[in-house]
Amino acid sequence: MGVFTEYFIAERDDITAEIIESGPERNLPAEDMLLAKGVDPVVMLGQLGEQLTGADFLDIGDDEKSWLWSPGGEVPEDPELRRAFLAEHGVEASVHESKDRLRDALADIADEEVAAVAARWATIEEWGEGVTGPDVEWFIEGLIALTRRARTEGKHLYCWWSL
Template sequence: MGVLTDYFRAADDGAVLAAIEHAEGGPLTGGPRPVFDGFEAKGVDPDVVLGQLIAVVRGLEWAVDLVGETPVWPTTPPPGREGPVDEDDPWATGPWVMRLARAVRDTLADLADAEVPAVSARWAAEAEELDAADGEELRPLVEDLAALARRAREADEDLYCWTCL
């Protein structure tokens, strides 16, 4: 089972909630009429894989709470949903939307173009979840994340991640 992830920028949680409700939970980027500026980054979950990139950029050891996510959607369990969630429950597979900490946005926005090749290579070496991708394969993704973060910061917006299993 793969993790589907889209990273995008938005003005605030309210804009995201309105869009996700209209899209009935579906992705908010791509397609003929994307709702938000962003892109698909399949398998790059915020906690682990993106967190490993942030650790590399900051020169830190990876930690599960490095990205600092705030749940945005769903805001509450579906009607009638009580008790623990089992694996077959759609509530357990998403989609979910998380707002990433502003420090993550700024870390990516501050990444200089000249640093991208070295950062991509270190990320590839340290993130076993990337299935032995090399730095050159990851370079476009790092460039896209940094560019999205720059646009978000310039517009005083936040970065978000839409995720579904």
């Protein structure tokens, strides 16, 4: 079993309980989304951000804001209450808002740089063996298109994930 991830762009006010629970697919236009099974927004996308900017991947990949969905009900905002709640009920889905610095670094990748960026990113340990630049070029091209639109339209880059 893996983690299902879907990247999308939106304004913060567009993040609804329905999106947090079931994802953006039924709630946003198809051109605002990019399906990417298992590409986590913190470690994997953070490492791409690190390669592009030189910033530590945990810093640039960390979320600006996140929303959680749990079968136990509404997840408390207070960190202590949140930890206790999640220990008891778990989390099944989340929406992660990427930092605008990461969004902008992705948007700034020139079209002629995609192959080189993909080749370098394909070397991270999290991809496992056998992944090459051409295997991940489609994802980088999709992110570039999304992030360019997001920046132009004043939106943010999000990742919805579910177990």
